[in-house]
Amino acid sequence: MAAVVERFGGAGALRVRETAPPRPGRGQVVVRVAAASINPIDVRRRAGYGRKLFGLMGAARLPLVLGNDFAGTVCAVGPGVTAWREGDAVFGAKPPSRHGSHASHVTVDARHVLAQPARVTPVQLATLPYNFLTVCRALDGAGLTRASAPGRQVLVHGGSGGLGMIAIALLKQLGAHVTTTAGEHGLAACRAAGADLVLDRRLLPLEALPRRFAATLNFAHWHDDAALVARLAPDALGHATTVHPLLAQIDRYGLAGGALAALAGKRRGAAGVPRGARYAWTVFRPDDGALDWLAEYAVARKVAPTLQAFRMGEVAAAHVHVEERRLGRAVLLPNNF
Ligand SMILES: NC(=O)c1ccc[n+]([C@@H]2O[C@H](COP(=O)([O-])OP(=O)(O)OC[C@H]3O[C@@H](n4cnc5c(N)ncnc54)[C@H](OP(=O)(O)O)[C@@H]3O)[C@@H](O)[C@H]2O)c1
Structure with a gap:
């Protein structure tokens, strides 16, 4: 299941669709997404912003699933991955692609995955990495x-x-x-x-x-x-x-x-x-040194933003929430309908 942009436009252009469960390639894991943030860049990309440059990375082809952050559980491990096992609680951010994290499952490079720290919820973690x-x-x-x-x-x-x-x-x-x-x-x-x-x-x-x-x-x-x-x-x-x-x-x-x-x-x-x-x-990129710092920061996290969680069926309302700059960072719960 994924929140899919089928044509560039307003929040009404988003559709929740059944999608085939992804399979991890070499060096990748599949994460069952408990929470994924919706950031200003997502609502702008939905309207077509950046489509020429993102298009070079294959990240603007329709149908498009947005979302960079994820917090959830590893549910499949690709060849060559030794750091993660099925059932591991993880979080992280993936570079822009057309298979983003606003989906029940997301495939990510194992290098961009961190272990969830204790006492921080997936919803809190999801607003952090990007x-x-x-x-x-x-x-x-x-x-x-x-x-x-x-x-x-x-x-x-x-x-x-x-x-x-x-x-x-x-x-x-x-x-x-x-x-x-x-x-x-x-x-x-x-x-x-x-x-x-x-x-x-x-x-x-x-x-x-x-x-x-x-x-x-x-x-x-x-x-x-x-x-x-x-x-x-x-x-x-x-x-x-x-x-x-x-x-x-x-x-x-x-x-x-x-x-x-x-x-x-x-x-x-x-x-x-x-x-x-x-x-x-500057542009977003998951650099190794910064990922190490993120792992440290998440453990000791002091600043918790106000959050507003949305179920998958409310994804259009979540986009409007971000667009209208309402209070609370928007977090999508893709496996919660
Ligand atoms: N280059 C990249 O890779 C990259 C990555 C992430 C984000 N971004 C961009 O970076 C910006 C910040 O991201 P964010 O997630 O922090 O956005 P955000 O949560 O919407 O915060 C935007 C901040 O800018 C202030 N602001 C907005 N319009 C303003 C204006 N006309 N004059 C002065 N201050 C204004 C806001 O103040 P108020 O809340 O008081 O309005 C708020 O403090 C966004 O434009 C986002 O698209 C770029």
Whole structure:
């Protein structure tokens, strides 16, 4: 059973369909999915966003099953896999494909699977990997490491979102001083996540902040990118954004034209960072080092976002929930009808 996009469009285009049980290939396992998050990228991909670039990975061909995160139980093990057995409780994230985790069963590379820690539910775990691994890529892109981050001033734009909350918690774990922006409804959550200074973005424009940050992270809006870069100190580490226009430009101008437009935009952005600082447009990828960090983080997880669970038959309502930015990270329960 899977939540299937049969044509690009609104949430009404989703259909729950019977699907053949997947069989694991070499190095793969099949996971019976107890919970899978629905993220902003899923609702945008459902409407066709990124279809040209994702198409190169075979991840935009219809019918399409969305979803990167999964938490559940291993139910089949492919040749060459020694780390997992049937019945193991696991979680993780898979790279974009057309066979995502919004399904009763998902096939994943065994390298992208982690053991579920005790005392954390599958629903809680399902909201973690995709966002966590994306945040790790952003920290790396901005030059923030265990060695460089302690004591440094970091500005997180969009702290109240899925990425922002994890970034705040990770940066505090690394010993950075975190300033974050949020809308009115996200201020308390950012404080709870450990931010040192929480700014209401309606009351204080980015341009009013001092140019003293070692790193800036943009999880909110591309239009603010230049203003964030301008907040970097002369000896800054760097800036990273997850809200760059790469996919949209390729959708609009085609692969070659979009790549050129993106390159030009990236050059303009990079021209604004101080000499020696990094400038990165980051994309989600399950890197090995970040997966190890995720395993540690999940055990000690302190920040639990508000969650909103949806049964498989409610998948369209779950997409609307994410689209309309209602309170609570959306989690799909694919084996619960
Ligand atoms: N490049 C990648 O591979 C990748 C991976 C994951 C996510 N993303 C993108 O990264 C962004 C953040 O993801 P998420 O899951 O954290 O999304 P999210 O939960 O929807 O959070 C978005 C954050 O941005 C803020 N925000 C939204 N619109 C804004 C605006 N116009 N001006 C200022 N702040 C604004 C929101 O504040 P309020 O809540 O107060 O509105 C919230 O803090 C999304 O756009 C997502 O598509 C990219």
